[in-house]
Amino acid sequence: MPRRIRRMAARLAGPGLAVTYLSLLVLLPLAAVLSSAFSSGPGAFWQAVSQPEAVAALRLTLLCSLAVAAVNSVLGLVIAWMLVRDDFPGIKVVGALIDLPFALPTIVAGLTLLSLYGPNSPFGVNVAGTPAGILLALAFVTLPFAVRSVQPVLAELDRETEEAAATLGASPAGVVRRVVLPSIAPALLAGAGLAFARAVGEFGSVVLISGNLPFHTEVASSWIYSLSQSGDLSAAAAVSVVLVLIALFVLVGIGLVRRRFGVAESV
Amino acid sequence: MTARSRWPVRVVALSYLALLIVVPVGSVFYRAFAHGFVAAWVAITTPDALHALWLTLVVALIAVPLNTVFGVGVALILARHRFRGAWLLDALIDIPLAVSPVVVGLALVLAYGQTGWFGRPLAAAGITVIYAVPGIVMASAVVSLPYVVRSVLPVLLEIGTDQEEAAATLGAGPAAVFSRVTLPSIRRGLAYGVTLTTARVLGEFGAVVVVSGNITGKTQTMTLFISNSVENLNSTAAYAGAVLLALLALFVLAVMSAEKKERGPRWRSRSDRSQSDSEPHLLLTG
Numbered sequence: 001m002p003r004r005i006r007r008m009a010a011r012l013a014g015p016g017l018a019v020t021y022l023s024l025l026v027l028l029p030l031a032a033v034l035s036s037a038f039s040s041g042p043g044a045f046w047q048a049v050s051q052p053e054a055v056a057a058l059r060l061t062l063l064c065s066l067a068v069a070a071v072n073s074v075l076g077l078v079i080a081w082m083l084v085r086d087d088f089p090g091i092k093v094v095g096a097l098i099d100l101p102f103a104l105p106t107i108v109a110g111l112t113l114l115s116l117y118g119p120n121s122p123f124g125v126n127v128a129g130t131p132a133g134i135l136l137a138l139a140f141v142t143l144p145f146a147v148r149s150v151q152p153v154l155a156e157l158d159r160e161t162e163e164a165a166a167t168l169g170a171s172p173a174g175v176v177r178r179v180v181l182p183s184i185a186p187a188l189l190a191g192a193g194l195a196f197a198r199a200v201g202e203f204g205s206v207v208l209i210s211g212n213l214p215f216h217t218e219v220a221s222s223w224i225y226s227l228s229q230s231g232d233l234s235a236a237a238a239v240s241v242v243l244v245l246i247a248l249f250v251l252v253g254i255g256l257v258r259r260r261f262g263v264a265e266s267v
Numbered sequence: 268m269t270a271r272s273r274w275p276v277r278v279v280a281l282s283y284l285a286l287l288i289v290v291p292v293g294s295v296f297y298r299a300f301a302h303g304f305v306a307a308w309v310a311i312t313t314p315d316a317l318h319a320l321w322l323t324l325v326v327a328l329i330a331v332p333l334n335t336v337f338g339v340g341v342a343l344i345l346a347r348h349r350f351r352g353a354w355l356l357d358a359l360i361d362i363p364l365a366v367s368p369v370v371v372g373l374a375l376v377l378a379y380g381q382t383g384w385f386g387r388p389l390a391a392a393g394i395t396v397i398y399a400v401p402g403i404v405m406a407s408a409v410v411s412l413p414y415v416v417r418s419v420l421p422v423l424l425e426i427g428t429d430q431e432e433a434a435a436t437l438g439a440g441p442a443a444v445f446s447r448v449t450l451p452s453i454r455r456g457l458a459y460g461v462t463l464t465t466a467r468v469l470g471e472f473g474a475v476v477v478v479s480g481n482i483t484g485k486t487q488t489m490t491l492f493i494s495n496s497v498e499n500l501n502s503t504a505a506y507a508g509a510v511l512l513a514l515l516a517l518f519v520l521a522v523m524s525a526e527k528k529e530r531g532p533r534w535r536s537r538s539d540r541s542q543s544d545s546e547p548h549l550l551l552t553g
Contacts, residue, residue, distance in 0.1 A: 237373065
């Protein structure tokens with residue numbers, strides 16, 4: 001082999017192998033989903049995503065994800081505020097604890113919530129088989145996004161501006177509303193977006209506590225799962241396409257917000 | 268924060284964390300040992316439980332090294348070479364984070380299942396992927412794909428190429444440069460990425476449940492064993508399995524917080540090429 005060709009082959013070998021691995025695991029399978037979703041034409045695709053059970057599942061998923069993103073944005077901000085501004089013995093442990101939902105397998109998270117807020121709840125609170133159970137599971141798995149997105153921005157906030165506002169007569173609420181919120185708004189929005197995107201596709205933590213009752217507590221990922229189990233793969237693929245598009249849309253939106261405002265990403 | 272505003276914030280933040288995270292996770296430990304340590308031990312050492320544990324370890328032993336080699340390779344390519352389409356490769360790495368685990372499983376079924384794209388050639392070659400161990404390995408590899416890349420790439424960009432070039436000038440070959448210079452400097456980031464990858468592989472449920480067929484004693488991993496035990500009302504086995512995985516998660520948590528303490532908050536400018544690296548983003552799907 002001439003030397004030039006050999007050198008070129010060596011240079012392309014790495015990227016070639018990487019792209020092959022990525023194609024086998026990610027690109028080809030996802031292309032198969034797209035192709036299967038439209039395998040019987042756009043009419044069949046539309047029918048699969050517009051049948052009542054699919055619409056109910058998608059609607060429930062979106063509503064729950066929106067609600068959880070909103071609730072966790074507020075409580076995530078409160079928690080981040082405490083982690084940045086407060087100090088008490090054990091606050092470091094609390095800070096590390098925020099990442100527990102990341103590290104905990106989703107099925108364990110689901111079982112965890114079921115054990116405390118299920119039929120055998122020691123508090124007598126049973127949300128199993130209700131939309132409240134779904135909200136609880138989604139709140140659990142998305143909390144780290146909400147906290148970790150605003151925390152670094154809060155830490156960098158210029159306290160002098162806050163003090164100046166307070167000196168000029170602004171009330172504590174006024175300082176938060178006029179000084180703090182505007183500077184953390186992009187990070188808050190990004191955190192809510194990440195939480196939403198995660199919630200939309202969530203399965204493991206929801207499946208045990210929701211009970212998967214059709215039209216009542218069946219989320220989109222559960223519906224896709226039950227379609228795939230009953231062998232209706234192209235309908236499952238059609239709903240999957242919708243779900244992936246929603247998540248991608250939100251993630252691209254977050255990217256744009258971050259670029260526009262130069263939000264530092266959290267660690 | 269003034270003393271007056273401190274207490275309401277503490278009460279709200281700590282009670283939310285307690286009700287959502289601390290008490291539920293604590294209660295799993297309590298329930299696992301509610302009938303004594305022996306009952307939990309018996310439930311987790313039945314043949315089916317041991318098989319699930321063994322299969323989980325086998326899957327991790329295949330998927331984690333594969334993703335480690337791929338991750339370091341891709342990080343090196345993205346950090347050290349300029350080529351057309353680099354941005355595309357960089358973006359594609361994160362796709363598994365945007366896709367629901369159930370969809371990942373479905374995608375593998377549609378590509379490698381009996382009626383899938385490659386079903387016929389695979390069957391002709393006598394290879395079963397779906398409802399078998401290869402499918403579980405693939406599903407685990409997909410969902411944990413980005414972690415090593417995203418942990419190693421920022422370190423590679425930060426250390427630059429000065430030392431590597433110096434070593435090459437002094438006569439070291441590419442292999443020697445990698446093992447003597449590059450590898451030691453990315454060690455911490457690599458260990459972090461491998462830890463996250465392993466945690467994700469051991470804990471994956473959604474993608475695995477779709478491709479595995481969930482056959483007890485055959486294609487059942489630890490997470491599937493837990494969900495099956497819940498369905499069969501064998502709560503001691505479910506909680507004991509959950510405790511096992513939760514202990515693992517606590518270890519991962521310790522690694523995560525040690526890593527954070529070590530490097531501190533890291534800020535990235537807009538021009539930073541590694542901007543897409545951040546943990547919330549990194550850990551998107553479950």
